[in-house]
Amino acid sequence: MDRDTVIINTIRFLSVDQVERAKSGHPGMPLGASHIAYLIFDRFLKFNPKDPNWINRDRFVLSAGHASAMLYSLLFVMGYDLTIEDLKSFRQLNSKTPGHPESHITPGVEATTGPLGQGIGNAVGMAIAEKYLSSLFNREGFPIIDHYTFALVSDGDLMEGVSCEVAQLAGHFKLGKLIVIWDNNKISIDGPTSLAWSEDVLGRFSAFGWHVQAVEDGYNLKEIETAIRSAIEEKEKPSFISIRTHIGYGSPKQDDASVHGAPLGKELVLETKRRFGWPEEEFYVPDEVYEYRKERIERGAKIQEEWNKLFQAYRESYPELAKELEMAFRGEWGEEYRKHIPIFTEPMATRQASGKVLNAIAKYIPTMIGGSADLSESNNTYLHGMGDFLADNPTGRNIHYGVREHAMGTILNGMAYHGGILPYGGTFLIFSDYMRPSIRLAAMSGLKVIYVFTHDSIGLGEDGPTHQPIEQLSSLRLIPNLWVLRPADANEVGIAWDMALQRKDGPVAIVLTRQKVPIIDRKKFASFEGARKGAYVLADTQGQPDVIIFASGSEVHPCLSALEILEKEGIKVKLVNMFSFEVFELQDEDYKRYVLTPEVKRRVAVEAGRGLCWHKYVGSEGLIIGVEEFGRSAPGDVLMEYFGFTGEKIAKKIKEFYF
Numbered sequence: 001m002d003r004d005t006v007i008i009n010t011i012r013f014l015s016v017d018q019v020e021r022a023k024s025g026h027p028g029m030p031l032g033a034s035h036i037a038y039l040i041f042d043r044f045l046k047f048n049p050k051d052p053n054w055i056n057r058d059r060f061v062l063s064a065g066h067a068s069a070m071l072y073s074l075l076f077v078m079g080y081d082l083t084i085e086d087l088k089s090f091r092q093l094n095s096k097t098p099g100h101p102e103s104h105i106t107p108g109v110e111a112t113t114g115p116l117g118q119g120i121g122n123a124v125g126m127a128i129a130e131k132y133l134s135s136l137f138n139r140e141g142f143p144i145i146d147h148y149t150f151a152l153v154s155d156g157d158l159m160e161g162v163s164c165e166v167a168q169l170a171g172h173f174k175l176g177k178l179i180v181i182w183d184n185n186k187i188s189i190d191g192p193t194s195l196a197w198s199e200d201v202l203g204r205f206s207a208f209g210w211h212v213q214a215v216e217d218g219y220n221l222k223e224i225e226t227a228i229r230s231a232i233e234e235k236e237k238p239s240f241i242s243i244r245t246h247i248g249y250g251s252p253k254q255d256d257a258s259v260h261g262a263p264l265g266k267e268l269v270l271e272t273k274r275r276f277g278w279p280e281e282e283f284y285v286p287d288e289v290y291e292y293r294k295e296r297i298e299r300g301a302k303i304q305e306e307w308n309k310l311f312q313a314y315r316e317s318y319p320e321l322a323k324e325l326e327m328a329f330r331g332e333w334g335e336e337y338r339k340h341i342p343i344f345t346e347p348m349a350t351r352q353a354s355g356k357v358l359n360a361i362a363k364y365i366p367t368m369i370g371g372s373a374d375l376s377e378s379n380n381t382y383l384h385g386m387g388d389f390l391a392d393n394p395t396g397r398n399i400h401y402g403v404r405e406h407a408m409g410t411i412l413n414g415m416a417y418h419g420g421i422l423p424y425g426g427t428f429l430i431f432s433d434y435m436r437p438s439i440r441l442a443a444m445s446g447l448k449v450i451y452v453f454t455h456d457s458i459g460l461g462e463d464g465p466t467h468q469p470i471e472q473l474s475s476l477r478l479i480p481n482l483w484v485l486r487p488a489d490a491n492e493v494g495i496a497w498d499m500a501l502q503r504k505d506g507p508v509a510i511v512l513t514r515q516k517v518p519i520i521d522r523k524k525f526a527s528f529e530g531a532r533k534g535a536y537v538l539a540d541t542q543g544q545p546d547v548i549i550f551a552s553g554s555e556v557h558p559c560l561s562a563l564e565i566l567e568k569e570g571i572k573v574k575l576v577n578m579f580s581f582e583v584f585e586l587q588d589e590d591y592k593r594y595v596l597t598p599e600v601k602r603r604v605a606v607e608a609g610r611g612l613c614w615h616k617y618v619g620s621e622g623l624i625i626g627v628e629e630f631g632r633s634a635p636g637d638v639l640m641e642y643f644g645f646t647g648e649k650i651a652k653k654i655k656e657f658y659f
Contacts, residue, residue, distance in 0.1 A: 001277070003288060004042075004221060007077060008035045009278055010289045012250075014073035016272070017283050018090035018097070020263050025091060025099070028247040028259040029154065030070035031272070033183045036243060037062075037074050039224055040150050040181070044232070048300035049079035052107045055329050055419060056307050058147045059126050061111045063119025064154035064183060065100040066261065071109065072097045077289060079297035080108040084283055103417060103445050111417050112445045115437050117160030118410050120180060123151035124166040125414015127178035127238070128389070128399070129421045132369060135394040137325050142314045144325065145420075148232065151180045155193050158182065158201060164208075165407030170238045171209025174391035178238040179231045184218070185247040191257045205240040218245040250275050328367040328420040331448055333501055337361040341498060344490035344519055350553075351454040351512040353490030355380025357497045358424075362386065362397070365501075369415075370424035370450070371399030373408050378514075379426030379454045405431050409438025416447040422501070426452035428460075429469040429511060432476065442507040443481040449507040450500045456486070457608035457627075459554055459640055460514040464633030473511065473609045481506040483582045488538075488556035489520045491528040492579060499532060499583070513554045515636045520556070531577070534584030535595050538577040539563055545574035547602040547658060549650075550617050552578045555606045558640075561647020562654065571659065574600070581613065602658045608645055623657045625650060 001009070015030030040060060041047075047057045062071045069090060076082040082096060089095035096106050100114030110126075113119040126149040134145040157163055170178055182201070186193050206212045211234040213227045224243060231239030248259030251272040264272065273280050315322035327334065340360045344353055362368050362383050369389065376382040376398065387396035401408040408425045415423040432439065432453055442449045458468045476484050485496040485508060493512070500508035520538070522528060530536025538556065547566070551559040556577050563573045576595055578584065584592070596617065603622040605614035611626035618624060627643055640646065644653065 003292070004038070006286055007042075007289055007292060008038050009276055010285055011038055011070060011073040011077055012276075013273060013278055014076065014087055014283060014285070015069035016264065016269055018069040018072065018087050020266065020269055021088060021282070022091040023263060025069055025263065026066040026261050027069070027264055028187070028261070029064060029067035029183060030073070031251055031259075032185050032245045032247045032249040033067065033152065034070050034074070035219065035221065036181060036183065036224060036245070037070060037152060039221060040152070040228070041074060041078055043225055044148070044228055045150070046147060046303055047078075048304040049075075049081075049108065049297055050301060051304060052080065053419070054304050054307075056145060056147050059110050059123070059149040059418070061113065061119045061123045061126070061149070061151040062101055063113055063123070063151050063157045064116070065113030065119065068097070068099065068101045071101055072106065075106070075108040077293055078108070079293045079300065082107065084285065088283060111414070112441050115441070116154065116156040117162040118413075118437065118441060120151050120153050120157055120163050121166040121407055121410020121438070122414035122417055123149050123178060123180065124170045124175065125411035125416075126418040127170065127175040128173065128411060129415045129418035130177055131173070131175060131394045132389065133367070133420050136366065137321055139314070139318060139321075142310065142317070144311060144314055148177045148179060151178075152183060153180055154183050155185065155188050155197070159188075159197060162406045162410060164204070165404040166410060167205060167208045167210065169401065169404065169407060169411070172391070173389070174209070174236050175238045176235045179228065180238070180240050182240065182242045183245050184242045185245045187247045187255065187257050187260065189257060189260050202240070202242055209237060211237040211239045213239070214242040214244075216244050218243045219249075324366065325420065328422075331504060333365045333368075333422065337364040337501070338498060340364065341494040343494070347516045347518045348490050349513050349516050350487050350490060350493050351378075351380050351514060353493040354452060354497070354510065354512050355382070357494050359384055361497065361501075365422060367420055368422040368424070369397045369399060370426070371401055371408070372426040373401045373405045373431065374403045375427055376400070378428070379452050381424070381426035381452050401425070405434035406438065409435030412449045413438055413442050413445070413447055416442070416449050417445075422448065422450070424450035424452060426454065428455040428467060429453040429472050430455070430467050432472055432509070439476070439482065439507065439509075440479055443479050446481065446505045447507055448504070451507065451509040452512065453509055454512045455514045456511045456553060457513070458631040458643060459608060459636040461636035461639060462633055465630040468631035469609065470627050470630060471610045473607070474613045476509055477581055477613050483508045483580055484511060485509065485580045485583070486511040486553040487531070487579065488553055488577055489517055489528070491519065491522075492531050495528055495531045511553065515554065517554050518557055520560070525560075531579040532583075533587050533591065534580040534582065535576055535578045537574060537595060539573070539575040541567070541572040541574055543572065545597065545600055546572045547604060547654060548574045548576060548597060548600050549604045549606060549654075550576045550578050550614065551606040553607070555608055555645055558645050558647045558650055559606050562650035565647055565651040566654065569655075571655075578617070604654055606645070606650060608640070608643065623654065625653055
């Protein structure tokens with residue numbers, strides 16, 4: 001066998017052995033497509049396995065995350081920090097080789113994939129980040145940011161609707177350094193793709209403005225290499241390459257859907273190895289593969305060292321730019337922006353305050369870019385005077401996603417995976433449902449993404465129940481590692497943005513009103529700085545309170561009115577502003593006990609949404625004033641009164657329930 005074949009077969013059978021040992025997994029794609037992944041890494045990819053986070057590496061996204069065993073075998077062969085023992089621990093508890101790729105666990109894994117369609121969107125986000133950063137930082141003779149993004153996708157990825165959304169945008173933005181390769185094996189879990197799929201996929205991508213190629217002899221390495229070189233030479237369009245492959249290639253189950261997601265079984269594994277002329281030994285690695293691994297490590301170090309020299313010269317010529325770039329990739333945004341967070345004195349919608357804060361701080365964070373799913377004026381996410389990101393204006397800082405919430409979610413994740421970008425994106429809170437898979441993956445991967453969700457309750461008014469979020473606040477709070485911040489007034493919005501910028505280990509959702517809300521009198525009530533602890537006592541009383549009211553967002557204001565009514569009747573009230581459940585839970589036990597005052601049993605939660613999440617704070621016998629049905633179409637103030645969110649009605653319910 002020639003060296004290419006030896007290495008490809010090593011990747012194939014290390015993958016098969018991983019699945020067999022784990023007694024679960026997906027051997028079909030590793031057998032069918034390992035040669036493609038190898039060819040990308042061997043011939044084209046610029047990387048240093050000993051520094052997986054080197055900022056100018058080429059990116060490779062395995063969108064078809066079910067082929068994780070193939071990726072782990074590939075990364076091992078290429079010299080990343082994975083051992084044979086790691087491969088033997090495939091899909092086992094706390095291993096570096098989980099069932100689907102997780103970027104925060106395995107060195108060399110660029111994106112957490114598995115839910116199909118996510119990876120191709122992440123790749124588009126990475127390509128946008130490269131285009132923006134290279135345009136912003138590169139100078140003549142100094143191509144500091146200059147890399148490609150490759151994605152290997154499956155039939156299933158391309159069936160998911162989000163793949164169309166992101167491909168439309170990639171073609172529109174002319175992301176010439178994006179190369180997507182389709183493992184076209186015509187098989188999905190249920191059988192041949194013809195059961196549910198008959199479109200002209202190449203025609204689709206051509207219509208989206210992509211450079212399209214097809215390789216019918218999918219195991220001819222020269223033809224594949226030629227196609228990829230042609231893609232690299234195409235500078236104006238993203239590239240899409242269809243490679244006709246066979247799932248379970250070379251095994252007795254070739255082209256059989258059953259090989260997609262189940263081990264071959266010991267006998268078929270041995271038979272497949274014999275067909276390839278491969279030793280039957282489990283996890284066999286030839287000496288020449290170890291030699292190749294050593295070469296790749298040395299080659300990667302040399303490639304990065306050459307870039308380091310270039311960057312040192314760049315630093316000498318452009319010290320401020322170099323410092324800015326390094327800070328951006330460390331996720332540090334400096335302190336200057338904090339000096340410009342406005343203080344508000346006039347009532348306004350918190351979405352309006354958010355737009356003012358965003359425009360004030362973005363001037364001091366040049367790699368903060370974002371946009372909206374066709375709602376920038378409603379979400380107040382537009383950065384005025386900073387241009388639109390377009391094919392011919394790559395330093396524009398406003399991304400227009402069109403009506404594509406899910407695409408926006410995957411692209412935001414891709415920019416965060418890339419690094420150097422502080423990405424944010426906006427839509428109505430109700431439409432967070434369209435992008436929920438991406439939000440969940442951002443939280444799982446600890447990505448620095450900021451979501452701006454406006455029109456946060458029935459208070460949005462006349463658009464009616466289709467647009468009024470009822471369950472969304474609770475739903476988002478259920479996602480681990482997602483901070484949900486719901487400011488009560490404009491000044492708490494400034495705190496929300498500062499907290500979002502300072503968070504290092506996960507995404508933040510800032511949830512905002514359409515309707516105006518008053519500015520809380522901080523001479524009379526506690527400082528808005530208390531929001532930094534997630535929940536804080538906004539108004540207290542002398543001695544032990546008779547009742548504690550917990551409220552969030554716009555509902556804090558009618559609770560302040562209810563407090564005055566109750567206290568006039570001799571009922572002592574403690575009012576807690578629940579700005580963020582998640583941040584509050586991070587505080588120490590003494591602080592939490594102070595805020596919650598568990599010895600007080602009369603406890604009330606007030607929020608214009610479903611109340612399920614509030615039981616932790618009010619207890620099983622507590623009163624929750626929420627919305628347990630879909631909304632109505634009427635002016636916002638009419639609806640707030642109809643559903644009981646006025647000071648008088650809140651006070652009345654509390655008295656009826658407890659006194």
